[in-house]
Amino acid sequence: MNYQVNEKGYYGEFGGAYIPEMMVPNIEELRRTYLEIIQSYDFRQEFIGLLKNYVGRPSPLYLAKRLSEKYQSNIFLKREDLNHTGSHKINNTIGQILVAKKLGKTRIIAETGAGQHGLATATVCALMGLECIVYMGEVDVERQVPNVKKMRMLGAKVIPALSGSKTLKDATNEAMRDWINNPVDTHYIIGSVVGPHPYPDMVARFQSVISEEIRWQLDEQTGRENPTRVIACVGGGSNAAGAFYHFLDQENVELIGVEAAGKGVDTNESAATLTLGTPGVLHSSRSILMQTDDGQVTEPYSISAGLDYPGIGPMHANLFTTHRAKYLWATDAEVLDAALELTQLEGIIPALESAHALAVLKKIQLKPDEVTVINLSGRGDKDMETYLKYFGY
Amino acid sequence: MNNRINKLFQEKKEQILSVYFTAGYPNLEDTVPMIQELVKNGVDLIEIGMPFSDPVADGPVIQHSSLIALQNGMSIRKLFDQLKDIRQTVDIPLILMGYINPVLQYGVAAFCQKCKEIGIDGLIIPDLPMDVFEEEFKKVFEANGLHNIFLITPQTSEERLRKIDAVSTGFIYMVSSNSTTGAKTSVSELQNEYFERVNSFGLKNPRLIGFGISNAETFANACQYSSGAIIGSAFVKALEGSDPLHQKVSGFINSIVTVS
Numbered sequence: 277m278n279y280q281v282n283e284k285g286y287y288g289e290f291g292g293a294y295i296p297e298m299m300v301p302n303i304e305e306l307r308r309t310y311l312e313i314i315q316s317y318d319f320r321q322e323f324i325g326l327l328k329n330y331v332g333r334p335s336p337l338y339l340a341k342r343l344s345e346k347y348q349s350n351i352f353l354k355r356e357d358l359n360h361t362g363s364h365k366i367n368n369t370i371g372q373i374l375v376a377k378k379l380g381k382t383r384i385i386a387e388t389g390a391g392q393h394g395l396a397t398a399t400v401c402a403l404m405g406l407e408c409i410v411y412m413g414e415v416d417v418e419r420q421v422p423n424v425k426k427m428r429m430l431g432a433k434v435i436p437a438l439s440g441s442k443t444l445k446d447a448t449n450e451a452m453r454d455w456i457n458n459p460v461d462t463h464y465i466i467g468s469v470v471g472p473h474p475y476p477d478m479v480a481r482f483q484s485v486i487s488e489e490i491r492w493q494l495d496e497q498t499g500r501e502n503p504t505r506v507i508a509c510v511g512g513g514s515n516a517a518g519a520f521y522h523f524l525d526q527e528n529v530e531l532i533g534v535e536a537a538g539k540g541v542d543t544n545e546s547a548a549t550l551t552l553g554t555p556g557v558l559h560s561s562r563s564i565l566m567q568t569d570d571g572q573v574t575e576p577y578s579i580s581a582g583l584d585y586p587g588i589g590p591m592h593a594n595l596f597t598t599h600r601a602k603y604l605w606a607t608d609a610e611v612l613d614a615a616l617e618l619t620q621l622e623g624i625i626p627a628l629e630s631a632h633a634l635a636v637l638k639k640i641q642l643k644p645d646e647v648t649v650i651n652l653s654g655r656g657d658k659d660m661e662t663y664l665k666y667f668g669y
Numbered sequence: 670m671n672n673r674i675n676k677l678f679q680e681k682k683e684q685i686l687s688v689y690f691t692a693g694y695p696n697l698e699d700t701v702p703m704i705q706e707l708v709k710n711g712v713d714l715i716e717i718g719m720p721f722s723d724p725v726a727d728g729p730v731i732q733h734s735s736l737i738a739l740q741n742g743m744s745i746r747k748l749f750d751q752l753k754d755i756r757q758t759v760d761i762p763l764i765l766m767g768y769i770n771p772v773l774q775y776g777v778a779a780f781c782q783k784c785k786e787i788g789i790d791g792l793i794i795p796d797l798p799m800d801v802f803e804e805e806f807k808k809v810f811e812a813n814g815l816h817n818i819f820l821i822t823p824q825t826s827e828e829r830l831r832k833i834d835a836v837s838t839g840f841i842y843m844v845s846s847n848s849t850t851g852a853k854t855s856v857s858e859l860q861n862e863y864f865e866r867v868n869s870f871g872l873k874n875p876r877l878i879g880f881g882i883s884n885a886e887t888f889a890n891a892c893q894y895s896s897g898a899i900i901g902s903a904f905v906k907a908l909e910g911s912d913p914l915h916q917k918v919s920g921f922i923n924s925i926v927t928v929s
Contacts (some may be wrong), residue, residue: 294769296726296795297820298847439732452725459824459847499706524721541879557770558723570744571774572722 287475290590293472363654369484376463389444390582391423395469468512469589483518536578606635627654686895693743719767851902864894
């Protein structure tokens with residue numbers, strides 16, 4: 277089975293470009309040119325060079341011994357938290373800023389939830405000397421203060437989104453409106469595998485470096501390229517898309533995405549889209565989303581700003597529907613426990629988002645001879661206030 | 670297909686005034702009285718907005734009216750219920766305007782069927798792309814006598830414009846500038862050049878100009894370059910305040926056109 281996007285921009289029945297006419301010229305330009313640009317020799321050289329010398333790739337694949345002992349199995353952590361700016365988001369922003377430059381754009385806009393994508397965008401804009409505007413829900417501006425300050429220090433303008441639940445969905449709406457109003461000089465760096473085609477595919481390709489490295493690193497350390505399973509957290513789904521990418525066709529590798537259940541999937545405060553959602557169109561692609569019978573998008577909730585989103589990328593909707601990947605969930609409380617567990621067993625403070633992936637270790641059966649790779653998508657610096665409040669240190 | 674929209678453009682070649690409002694705003698039950706007041710004040714065409722939680726093509730005014738309408742309890746089902754007898758009192762063309770997701774949830778076929786029963790003449794769904802419309806929606810729209818109205822912008826290429834003209838059956842919605850609704854309140858020389866350029870193509874469909882039409886001056890300017898114009902945000906904005914609905918409507922419409 278083919279799990280990649282088809283020539284019309286769909287993953288099975290999901291994807292496409294449900295865009296207003298005002299966005300057509302920009303999206304068409306991108307659709308026509310993105311593959312040629314990112315597959316060109318010059319682009320590859322520059323992209324790979326920056327990932328190595330600026331981002332610090334390859335990120336380590338680390339056998340977490342004490343964690344493995346506790347769960348009586350072999351658990352590897354893919355250390356995306358060690359990338360420059362502290363998460364996997366920089367892989368995509370490096371790629372897209374090079375695309376934007378190639379297209380002659382001078383103004384960059386982005387949405388952000390936890391601020392990791394905003395920070396990664398502000399960083400590459402500083403690197404390339406381009407104007408940067410980041411839309412961020414007002415609630416997230418308040419709960420992710422360090423990232424907001426970093427973005428401003430990097431020269432980006434952070435504009436709070438005041439509509440809806442004032443989180444990631446609303447920031448994305450504002451970024452789209454900005455692009456509609458600035459159709460000529462602006463490139464929109466979408467931070468996840470969401471949005472109209474070709475964004476989900478383009479972002480997945482830039483993030484696919486994660487699973488490309490996992491394969492050779494695992495081979496180097498264990499003599500096998502394929503783990504038993506790969507686990508990653510899912511909001512829009514970019515780190516999971518990157519961690520799954522080169523294993524999609526390796527049907528014997530189990531793929532597990534972990535959604536944010538917030539206070540629980542049976543409460544009204546959750547962001548577990550695949551568990552609670554139905555098919556529909558949000559942010560210009562057909563996917564699965566949390567909505568009412570009337571087709572109004574539901575306001576999500578999660579302790580993690582990066583996963584607090586009522587939709588999911590079309591690639592994941594297809595992997596879910598075809599049962600190629602399994603999607604579990606973790607509640608706020610389970611996530612906080614998992615974050616503390618990793619911190620005290622391995623000396624690594626994970627981002628709240630990444631702690632969702634760790635939390636399902638308690639929910640699945642691990643066997644002693646199995647190899648599990650968890651994508652540790654980001655570090656916990658930005659979440660210290662939440663952690664300190666909860667644990668009372 | 671030949672319905673009230675085609676008839677309007679056959680009978681009236683200029684100065685067509687089309688007005689948009691959000692159903693259920695300012696009050697849930699304002700929908701029908703609003704339509705009746707607009708008709709009484711000589712409006713030629715009405716676009717009834719179906720509120721959506723995430724209106725990405727709209728500026729702050731229609732975002733706000735949509736939010737209030739939804740909080741008031743507006744839904745597609747409620748709207749259809751309010752409109753069920755509208756054709757007993759109203760003869761002018763009626764268009765429903767909204768985003769694709771609520772239509773998908775209602776079910777496209779059921780939605781179009783209901784539109785036909787009520788006497789809706791056309792739909793404007795900004796996030797329904799032309800290729801998806803042709804493949805999945807065109808047949809069922811046509812079977813129910815519904816025109817799909819496409820938007821064009823100053824950035825729309827000539828090739829695409831001609832394609833849109835070929836697919837269109839009612840009229841073309843000429844967006845005055847690449848923007849969200851209500852973002853601009855004037856129309857520049859540059860935009861007039863774009864209107865003239867489009868006029869020189871000899872398209873088969875008539876055009877109405879929308880976005881940035883907010884007063885008598887911008888309406889008159891738009892009418893020089895097209896069959897008429899569409900007013901949305903400026904009208905919705907005029908609905909604020911505590912005056913009775915009929916006063917707010919007549920006050921606004923009279924500020925745009927002198928009733929002849």
